[in-house]
Amino acid sequence: MKLIRFASIDGNSNGYWALMALFAAFIMAALGSSYFMEHNGHWVTGMNNQIVWGLPHVFAVFLIVAASGALNVASIASVFNKKAYKPLARLSALLAIALLMGGLVVLVLDLGRPDRLIIAATIYNFKSIFAWNMILYSGFIGIVGVYLWTMMDQTVAKYNRVAGISAFIWRLMLTTGTGSIFGFLVARQGYDAAIMAPMFVIMSFAFGLAFFLLVLFAAYNGTKRELGDAIVLRLRKLLGVFVAAILYFVAVFHLTNLYATEHHGVEAFILRDGGIFTQLFWAQVVIGGLIPLALIFAPQLKNCRKSLALASVLVILGGLLQMYVIIIGGQAYPLQLFPGMEVSSSFFDGVVNSYTPSLAELMLGLGGVAITLIVVTLAVKALDLLPVSMADAVADPHHKD
Amino acid sequence: MKTENITDTSKRKFLGGAALTAGIVIAPGVLLQTVQAKPDDQPVTNKVRWGMLIDTNKCADDCTDCVTACNTENGLTGFERPETDSQWIRKVTLKDKQTGHVKTLPVMCQHCETAPCADVCPTGASFKREDGIVLVDKHICIGCRYCMMACPYKARSFVHEDLTDQKDHAPRGKGTVESCTMCVHKVDKGESPACVTACNKEHKAMYFGDLNDANSDISKRLKQYGGKQIRADLGLNPGVRYQGV
Numbered sequence: 001m002k003l004i005r006f007a008s009i010d011g012n013s014n015g016y017w018a019l020m021a022l023f024a025a026f027i028m029a030a031l032g033s034s035y036f037m038e039h040n041g042h043w044v045t046g047m048n049n050q051i052v053w054g055l056p057h058v059f060a061v062f063l064i065v066a067a068s069g070a071l072n073v074a075s076i077a078s079v080f081n082k083k084a085y086k087p088l089a090r091l092s093a094l095l096a097i098a099l100l101m102g103g104l105v106v107l108v109l110d111l112g113r114p115d116r117l118i119i120a121a122t123i124y125n126f127k128s129i130f131a132w133n134m135i136l137y138s139g140f141i142g143i144v145g146v147y148l149w150t151m152m153d154q155t156v157a158k159y160n161r162v163a164g165i166s167a168f169i170w171r172l173m174l175t176t177g178t179g180s181i182f183g184f185l186v187a188r189q190g191y192d193a194a195i196m197a198p199m200f201v202i203m204s205f206a207f208g209l210a211f212f213l214l215v216l217f218a219a220y221n222g223t224k225r226e227l228g229d230a231i232v233l234r235l236r237k238l239l240g241v242f243v244a245a246i247l248y249f250v251a252v253f254h255l256t257n258l259y260a261t262e263h264h265g266v267e268a269f270i271l272r273d274g275g276i277f278t279q280l281f282w283a284q285v286v287i288g289g290l291i292p293l294a295l296i297f298a299p300q301l302k303n304c305r306k307s308l309a310l311a312s313v314l315v316i317l318g319g320l321l322q323m324y325v326i327i328i329g330g331q332a333y334p335l336q337l338f339p340g341m342e343v344s345s346s347f348f349d350g351v352v353n354s355y356t357p358s359l360a361e362l363m364l365g366l367g368g369v370a371i372t373l374i375v376v377t378l379a380v381k382a383l384d385l386l387p388v389s390m391a392d393a394v395a396d397p398h399h400k401d
Numbered sequence: 402m403k404t405e406n407i408t409d410t411s412k413r414k415f416l417g418g419a420a421l422t423a424g425i426v427i428a429p430g431v432l433l434q435t436v437q438a439k440p441d442d443q444p445v446t447n448k449v450r451w452g453m454l455i456d457t458n459k460c461a462d463d464c465t466d467c468v469t470a471c472n473t474e475n476g477l478t479g480f481e482r483p484e485t486d487s488q489w490i491r492k493v494t495l496k497d498k499q500t501g502h503v504k505t506l507p508v509m510c511q512h513c514e515t516a517p518c519a520d521v522c523p524t525g526a527s528f529k530r531e532d533g534i535v536l537v538d539k540h541i542c543i544g545c546r547y548c549m550m551a552c553p554y555k556a557r558s559f560v561h562e563d564l565t566d567q568k569d570h571a572p573r574g575k576g577t578v579e580s581c582t583m584c585v586h587k588v589d590k591g592e593s594p595a596c597v598t599a600c601n602k603e604h605k606a607m608y609f610g611d612l613n614d615a616n617s618d619i620s621k622r623l624k625q626y627g628g629k630q631i632r633a634d635l636g637l638n639p640g641v642r643y644q645g646v
Contacts, residue, residue: 041562041575048484049558052546112544112559112576119541123524130523130547186635187517187553335555337508337631338646342496345508347488347555 030367059365063103069208078164190330288318
């Protein structure tokens with residue numbers, strides 16, 4: 001392989017500054033939303049004592065999971081020694097850090113007492129997977145940061161493989177930990193399943209790669225640098241495999257539940273009778289699964305960038321829907337205090353709980369996405385992250401169409 | 402009072418040495434928790450395990466005295482917003498799908514021996530006292546609501562807005578989670594929880610006492626008549642038991 005030359009982007013165009021202004025506006029809106037929620041209390045949101053985690057959690061968990069997956073390209077290069085992916089490893093690591101930062105900010109700003117973050121960072125209950133996640137999340141930023149450093153500084157390049165393997169193991173632990181937040185909830189019918197952890201791992205692969213592809217396209221289109229078909233085709237196939245794997249995990253999860261009579265209630269709720277949750281579940285399967293698969297694998301579209309970009313957008317949308325169904329739908333279905341009994345009370349026992357997300361929650365969630373994008377936009381200007389050319393001859397000389 | 406003495410001691414320590422002070426400042430929650438965990442005249446021990454027994458056959462369908470007493474005792478006034486207002490205890494109506502038989506019973510924090518809320522709490526704000534009472538340390542609760550996701554009994558509430566006119570003995574805080582304290586402030590003084598006292602005025606469906614003491618009224622009743630746990634399948638060994646369900 002030829003020597004790959006990296007260079008920061010100029011970042012002086014009107015387009016660049018327009019993007020920065022757009023992201024900044026969303027971030028300001030998110031901060032304002034958070035202040036509004038914290039000042040008044042959470043009653044101004046759609047959340048309540050029944051649906052305790054709302055739209056901010058949907059965005060936060062999605063971004064955190066995607067962060068792990070954004071590292072795919074770097075991991076494949078370092079851990080599995082696939083040279084074709086090496087030139088894009090820097091962007092992959094940077095995006096992973098940026099996504100995690102976006103997710104964490106949303107998570108923290110939705111706390112009842114975000115001012116007490118220092119407590120969460122200093123007092124740990126090690127039986128809590130949440131406490132472990134605090135360590136996994138901050139550790140991820142640190143390890144991937146070092147990993148990025150070994151890619152960019154020749155004096156420490158010899159540690160690149162060690163850093164890459166460490167980051168790879170760490171990201172698997174991170175997504176396992178995030179899935180286990182739900183997997184460990186024994187009392188709720190919609191959760192309490194070991195498959196949550198590996199399902200979140202595979203979801204991370206797809207969401208992160210979809211995000212990576214969109215950032216890659218935007219960066220190369222925006223800077224008019226060359227991006228060859230060879231690497232794009234590889235990433236296209238990879239995304240297809242990951243999307244199919246999500247569908248497989250979702251199918252196994254629900255089939256297993258359907259076998260056990262005790263889960264028939266919650267399965268009927270998600271798959272058939274749950275109104276908006278049922279609609280979103282099947283929308284996720286179609287929009288986030290079947291349509292992207294068709295766009296990715298249709299022979300006529302093999303080298304069509306637009307179809308891959310559209311597939312990536314749909315995978316992200318489907319991912320958000322999937323998180324919504326898991327997080328909100330899982331809470332909407334009532335707790336089973338007395339199995340076999342019809343239950344009612346003044347505290348919404350035995351009823352399907354309702355949730356209407358507020359504008360503040362939506363803006364907070366979108367603010368997380370904006371933080372991710374502004375970090376990436378700033379970093380590609382400040383650091384030599386992007387190869388000057390990803391033309392086939394440079395990136396993958398042995399590529400055969 | 403002993404509590405004041407302890408506070409004074411920690412104040413003196415605080416003024417004592419700068420290096421030592423730093424450590425104490427970093428962990429104020431731990432200090433406060435230690436102080437709170439000790440009643441005025443004796444330390445909390447695991448020799449007792451406070452519990453409740455509810456005889457649902459005596460619980461009247463239309464009676465909500467326990468709920469009213471709890472709200473009054475703990476200053477739970479509410480904002481006419483049922484979805485976000487706190488409820489530490491509620492009357493639940495059960496109807497057998499097969500037979501149509503209906504009965505009502507109060508449900509509150511079940512004060513589990515292995516409490517899922519305490520397990521999942523990242524900071525340890527949700528904790529179980531040695532005597533079995535499950536509480537939230539409002540000083541270190543960050544309001545993440547993971548305990549509410551984990552509680553099988555829907556026993557917890559999140560404080561969704563600013564509060565006024567709080568009771569000194571039941572401090573609460575916007576942005577933190579709360580639930581039945583088994584009226585720990587009364588129990589530490591040797592009294593019964595407010596709900597039990599209220600119920601005993603007429604229906605006498607609720608009993609409070611030490612589950613570890615074989616001679617306590619509650620233990621004798623449980624031994625003689627038995628008592629069921631809600632969601633016994635989860636193996637949490639709750640401190641609240643029910644008869645007649």
